[in-house]
Amino acid sequence: MEQSELKKMAAERAAEFVEDGMTLGLGTGSTVFFLVEAIAKRVKDEHLHIQGVATSSRTAEQAESLGIPMRDLNDVDHIDLCIDGADEIDANFQGIKGGGAAHTLEKMVATNSRRNIWIVDESKMVDHLGKFPLPTEVIPFGCEQVFRKLEAEGLHPHFRLNADGKRVLTHNKNYVIDLHMSNIKHPHILKNYLDAQVGILEHGLFLDLVDNVVVGTQDGVKVLTATRH
Known part of the structure; x- marks a missing residue:
């Protein structure tokens, strides 16, 4: 499968973690684009009442155009779940983000969220961080x-x-x-x-932060629970 297909698989699986009444943190990037589409479909089909906090104007505009109400980070008292992409994730579930230059906003939303999920294709899983600048x-x-x-x-x-x-x-x-x-x-x-x-x-090291990683692979989608050594 193409990389875009793997990203879409991971994004659609992650959208299943969204529950009615949630305030969601929505990240930035190509994988999140698929995520927002999948969440919007659930909102329409299942009449979910949710609101989002975006890490970029691009994500906010996409979500609003698909019927997802958006809020500013300053205007919410909590974020239930943040779902975002990552540029690298190592064997200890530490990550690098910021390929889209939005890592400061992404980290602000992530650190104010009760739970964090990263959605990636299998190429983002590495033994050690650093190959990605x-x-x-x-x-x-x-x-x-x-x-x-x-x-x-x-x-x-x-x-x-x-x-x-x-x-x-x-x-x-x-x-x-x-x-x-x-x-x-x-x-x-x-x-x-x-x-x-x-x-x-701010920098793009996201350490000791993620709870689950949803990975699109050639063998299907894998949901990993973060463990750190």
Whole structure:
């Protein structure tokens, strides 16, 4: 099967976790696109009463166009379940997100959710994190200083550029510096280092966060329960 088919399988299976009355966190990306379609179908067919909190304007617009009421994160008192994609998930269920430069908003919604599910195709499951570049969101003021510090640490930073060769801007009008590390041996140590760097608003390490991973594979959909060592 094509990768898009695997993503759609995972998304449709994850939509089954949605229950009437829920406030849902809805992520960003190609797999979430299929998820929103599947949830909207259930809302229509089963007359579910739910509301969503999106991590991007793109997801919010899609959900609203399909009849899912959306709310701002500031206007809800809780989120029952957040469903989002991931760029890499290792054997200990630690993840990298931010390929779409929305990782700050995604992490805000995820950390305010009672439960988190990631939906991926099997190519996103890896032994060790790092092959996918790790995104950091950096404020423009002093960003070159941040870049030099990251470079001095051997983290191989690169400003993310768009097709015109200009620096990508996040929803918050900040830059993205991707760290091309190949193999992140100690994710928690790296997290602590990045958390301490003034000028880095947020990074794409999502650690000790996910509860279940729904994986689309050539052998069907697998629902994994997170275990950490």
